[in-house]
Amino acid sequence: MVILPDNENRHLGDLAPRVFRWGVIVGLGAIGLSVLIGLSGEASLDRFFRSYLLGFIFVLSLCLGALFFVILQHLTKAGWSVVIRRIAEGLAGNLTWLWIGFIPVVVGLYMGDLYKWVDPPEGDELLKHKEAYLDTTFWLVRAVFYFAVWGLLARYFVRCSMDQDEHGDPKNTLRMQRVAAPGMVLYAFTQTFAIIDWVMTLEPYWYSTMFGVYFFSASACGFAAMLIILCALLQRTGRVTQSITTEHYHDLGKYLFAFGIFFWAYIAYCQYMLIWYANIPEETIWFVIRQLGGWKSMSILLLLGHFAGPFLLLLSRYPKRFKGVLTAACVWMLFIHFVDIYWLVMPRIPAELIDRVTSYPQLEQEFATGVIPGTALTYQEVYDLNWHLLDLTCVVGLLSLIGAMTARRLRDHCLIPEKDPRLGESLAFDNY
Amino acid sequence: MNEPAPKVAPMESPARKSAGAALVPGAGEQRLYGLLAEFETPGAILAAAVRVREAGYRWWDCHTPFFVHGLDKAMGIKPTILPVLVFLCGLTGATVGFVLQWFTNASSFDLWAGVWVRGYEFLISGKPVLSGSVYPIIMFELTVLFSAVGCVIFLLVLNNLPRLYHPCLKSRRFLRATDDRFFIVIEARDPCFYREKTETLLESLGALAVEPLEQ
Numbered sequence: 018m019v020i021l022p023d024n025e026n027r028h029l030g031d032l033a034p035r036v037f038r039w040g041v042i043v044g045l046g047a048i049g050l051s052v053l054i055g056l057s058g059e060a061s062l063d064r065f066f067r068s069y070l071l072g073f074i075f076v077l078s079l080c081l082g083a084l085f086f087v088i089l090q091h092l093t094k095a096g097w098s099v100v101i102r103r104i105a106e107g108l109a110g111n112l113t114w115l116w117i118g119f120i121p122v123v124v125g126l127y128m129g130d131l132y133k134w135v136d137p138p139e140g141d142e143l144l145k146h147k148e149a150y151l152d153t154t155f156w157l158v159r160a161v162f163y164f165a166v167w168g169l170l171a172r173y174f175v176r177c178s179m180d181q182d183e184h185g186d187p188k189n190t191l192r193m194q195r196v197a198a199p200g201m202v203l204y205a206f207t208q209t210f211a212i213i214d215w216v217m218t219l220e221p222y223w224y225s226t227m228f229g230v231y232f233f234s235a236s237a238c239g240f241a242a243m244l245i246i247l248c249a250l251l252q253r254t255g256r257v258t259q260s261i262t263t264e265h266y267h268d269l270g271k272y273l274f275a276f277g278i279f280f281w282a283y284i285a286y287c288q289y290m291l292i293w294y295a296n297i298p299e300e301t302i303w304f305v306i307r308q309l310g311g312w313k314s315m316s317i318l319l320l321l322g323h324f325a326g327p328f329l330l331l332l333s334r335y336p337k338r339f340k341g342v343l344t345a346a347c348v349w350m351l352f353i354h355f356v357d358i359y360w361l362v363m364p365r366i367p368a369e370l371i372d373r374v375t376s377y378p379q380l381e382q383e384f385a386t387g388v389i390p391g392t393a394l395t396y397q398e399v400y401d402l403n404w405h406l407l408d409l410t411c412v413v414g415l416l417s418l419i420g421a422m423t424a425r426r427l428r429d430h431c432l433i434p435e436k437d438p439r440l441g442e443s444l445a446f447d448n449y
Numbered sequence: 450m451n452e453p454a455p456k457v458a459p460m461e462s463p464a465r466k467s468a469g470a471a472l473v474p475g476a477g478e479q480r481l482y483g484l485l486a487e488f489e490t491p492g493a494i495l496a497a498a499v500r501v502r503e504a505g506y507r508w509w510d511c512h513t514p515f516f517v518h519g520l521d522k523a524m525g526i527k528p529t530i531l532p533v534l535v536f537l538c539g540l541t542g543a544t545v546g547f548v549l550q551w552f553t554n555a556s557s558f559d560l561w562a563g564v565w566v567r568g569y570e571f572l573i574s575g576k577p578v579l580s581g582s583v584y585p586i587i588m589f590e591l592t593v594l595f596s597a598v599g600c601v602i603f604l605l606v607l608n609n610l611p612r613l614y615h616p617c618l619k620s621r622r623f624l625r626a627t628d629d630r631f632f633i634v635i636e637a638r639d640p641c642f643y644r645e646k647t648e649t650l651l652e653s654l655g656a657l658a659v660e661p662l663e664q
Contacts, residue, residue, distance in 0.1 A: 286585060293582045296574070333532070447518050 021435060021444070022259040032254060033428035040421025047414030051407055065407055066125030071362045072411035073118055074216060075239070075355055076419050078232065080115060081208055082240025083108035084167060085233070086272075087174050088204060091190075091197035096442030097268050100260045100433045104247050106178055107423040108240070112171040114422065116164040118415060122215065123160070126153065134221040143222055143299070151221060156214055163207045170200050175426070178434050185436030208233060216361055223303040227288035234284050235357050238277025238323075242350035245269050249344040257432050260444060263338050267448050270337030277350060278331065282324035305377075306366050309384045311402025315360050323353045334448075355412065363408075367400045480664040482616035483509075483636035484647055485623060486656035491517045494631035497654040498523040501633060504650060508639035512617065512632040514625075534603045535596050542595025546588035555579040616662045634662065 021027070029036075055065025083105045090098045090105075125131035134151040137144040144151065174193060181189040209229030217228050225231075245266065252258050292300045307316050327346060336342045370387065374380045384396050434440065488494045491513070498511055502525045511520055552558065555578035556568030570578045605611065617623045617634060626632050633656075635647055644661075651659045 290582055290586070294576070332536075447522075449518075449521070 021433070021440075025259045026256045027260070027431050027433055027435070029256070029424060029427050029432065032256075033424045036424035037421045037428075040417045040419075040424065044414045044417035044421060047410045047417065051410040051414060054407055054410070060405055060407055062128075063130045064405060065411075066121070066129040066131045067363060068405065068407035068411045069121050070125065070131065070215070071359060071408060072413075072415045073122060074212075074362055075358045075412050076111075076118070076415045077115065078236035078239050078354070078358065079243050079419070080108055080111045080171075081167070081204075082236035082238075083244075084112060084171055084174075085201075085204060085208075085237065086240060086244070088170070088197050088200050091174070091193045092201055094194065094439075096439040097265070097446050099437045099440050099443035100257070101244065101248060101265055101269065102178070102437075103427070103430070103432055103434050104251070105240075105244060106175045107427045108243070108247075108419070109171045110175045110426045111419050111422050112164075112167040116161075116168070118418070119160065119164065123157065126156070132218055132221070134218060137221075147221065151218060159210065159214055163211045166203050166207045170196075170204065174200075178437075179430050181436050182431055182434060187438045190438055205233075208236075219362065220303060220366055222299045225288050225292065225300070225303075227284055227291075231281075231284045231288055232361075234276055234281040235354060235361075238273065238281055238350060238357075239354040241269060241273035241277050242347040242354065245273065245343060245347040246351065249340060249347075251432065260433050263340070264446055264448050265443075266340055266343055267334065267337045270331060270343050273347065273350065274328075274331045274337070277354075278324060278327045282328070285319075285324075302366055302371060305371070305380070306364050306400070307360065309381060309401070310397060312360070312364055315356065315402060319353070319357060319360060322349070323357060327353075338448075359408070363402075365400055367396055370396060481637045481644070482662040482664045483634050483639075483642075484644070484651060485617065485620055485660050485662050486633045486635075486651040486654070487622055487625075487658045488631040488633070488655065489657055491631060493655055494633065495519055495523050497633055497651075497656070500654055501635065501650070505641045506635055506639050508636040508642075510634050512623070512626040512634065514627050514629060514631070517631070529607065531600070531603055531607060535600045538599030538603075539592045539596040541599075542591040542593070543588045545595070546591035547584060549591075550584050550587055551579060616664060620660060620662060622658065622660060630657075 051065060051069065054060055055062050086098075086105045087102060087109050089095070090102055122131070126135060134144055134147070135153060149155075173196060177189050177193050209232075212229055212232040216232070217224065248257075248261050248266070248269070252261060289304060292304060306312060327350060330336055330342075330346055336346070367384070367389075369390070370380070370383055374383055384400070387396050388394070389396060389399060437443075486497070488497060494511060494513065495517065498520060501509055502523065511517075511524060513520070552560065552568045554568075554571050557570060558568045560566050560568070572578065576583070617626075617632070622630075623632060633651065635642060635651070637644075641647075648659050
């Protein structure tokens with residue numbers, strides 16, 4: 018029988034209702050504010066839908082990262098991660114209701130101008146060939162399927178694990194292990210196609226076979242950073258202070274380093290390099306827009322802030338074992354993960370300008386100073402990196418709701434799967 | 450080969466050395482290498498290692514059939530320098546990868562490498578000859594190659610391997626070090642080593658047997 022450290026608080030207790038209440042108030046408030054800003058005409062409705070999609074993809078990446086983590090632990094019979102798995106389960110559990118948060122995106126598809134392929138211009142040969150896949154009904158059916166798969170997987174793993182807290186039957190572990198393998202395959206397919214459907218088709222001409230993996234590594238990054246921050250926060254409030262040790266932080270740091278920093282850079286580079294080398298116009302255009310104006314600075318920020326800097330900082334074992342440094346790095350990684358999602362979702366391609374110009378310097382020149390024909394707006398105003406309050410309110414709103422629902426899910430449960438058969442291993446292991 | 454100077458100088462007086470040697474039966478022909486103590490469980494050797502370290506010994510080692518968690522800490526082994534060396538290997542690999550590509554694709558230098566070779570600027574499908582977009586591939590591969598090979602080489606060097614002979618190998622009892630027994634060897638050159646005292650210590654730690662090893 019595993020002896021858990023006594024004199025340790027392993028329940029959220031009265032923290033749960035407080036987080037839930039404030040999360041719901043701030044979340045609904047921020048989303049309500051976003052809708053008001055969107056409807057007031059201060060920003061276009063189109064901008065609201067884009068910003069909402071940005072926030073939604075961001076929180077979705079955290080929850081999907083959590084689901085992947087939970088499945089991975091069962092798939093590999095991992096012992097080290099047992100004490101931190103419950104927090105990941107709490108996050109992954111949000112996938113059971115996140116479909117509600119997807120409704121505004123669907124509204125954006127039908128009402129707004131979010132996805133250009135919904136009404137393609139006449140005689141657009143390229144889109145005509147993609148018609149069978151880029152069909153609104155089919156798109157919606159697929160979305161329902163993705164949420165069904167994620168919801169069921171999350172529900173199964175969370176229920177099964179929390180159920181084990183009651184009776185401690187090791188059969189639950191074996192059952193989850195058996196579901197983990199097919200679950201992982203389902204996860205990989207649904208995640209890849211979901212991100213193709215929701216983000217890649219924002220530019221319907223563009224395609225990249227790396228995109229699903231890119232989003233996967235980004236989501237692993239966001240989730241690992243989030244998990245470390247949550248562990249540190251819980252320990253600050255005097256919970257699970259002894260069960261979660263330096264060893265767990267060290268291993269989570271490795272996970273963040275491997276998936277979120279190095280694998281991310283590897284995939285991002287491969288995607289860029291192949292498109293750069295093949296030099297096919299409808300592929301390169303996606304990167305061309307990200308090399309203009311403010312987007313260029315953002316691309317460089319990602320290269321240095323998502324890869325080079327964190328890589329050097331977290332390469333050695335000592336920063337990963339020093340909680341303060343690791344947590345600070347994670348706050349940065351979570352921010353830069355948001356920048357990454359912003360970089361994926363927000364840029365739009367000025368197709369008319371691309372068709373018109375004949376050289377790259379001319380494109381840069383026109384983008385910086387040119388006026389869009391037939392309007393009084395410059396390219397910079399419409400297509401360049403322009404922050405808007407909506408970007409912030411949407412993501413804050415959705416994150417607060419995630420926080421509230423996570424706290425609610427963990428309210429009546431121990432923060433550690435206290436009857437998991439591998440708990441002893443997790444409490445006692447050492448890193449070498 | 451494997452003799453960093455012991456740090457405790459005052460202990461090492463000639464008198465003590467000879468006193469230690471005099472206790473060895475038949476000293477002169479066969480010098481004593483050390484004492485071998487056999488333990489039955491990982492737990493026993495962990496507890497024993499802590500006590501041996503606390504007794505001040507420096508020239509001693511543990512032999513186990515498998516990796517015993519916590520033994521490094523119990524023995525007080527310092528962290529290895531290997532990661533730093535591997536990092537330097539990786540940097541070397543990245544540099545070599547860059548220079549190799551730059552020389553062959555983007556320079557026009559003559560270089561003596563067995564024969565005279567000349568860098569040549571190849572223009573391929575309009576791509577720049579010196580490009581941050583393609584160079585990282587080879588730089589990455591060479592970083593990995595140099596790190597991996599360097600890691601193995603330095604691992605062997607730091608462990609004084611390959612080593613074809615060790616005094617422990619004479620002991621029949623020691624054969625079980627690869628099977629189900631755990632051993633502590635305290636070497637005679639240790640400044641704290643006195644045959645009787647050390648033997649008593651090892652026996653008091655719960656050793657199944659203590660036997661002398663010849664050089």
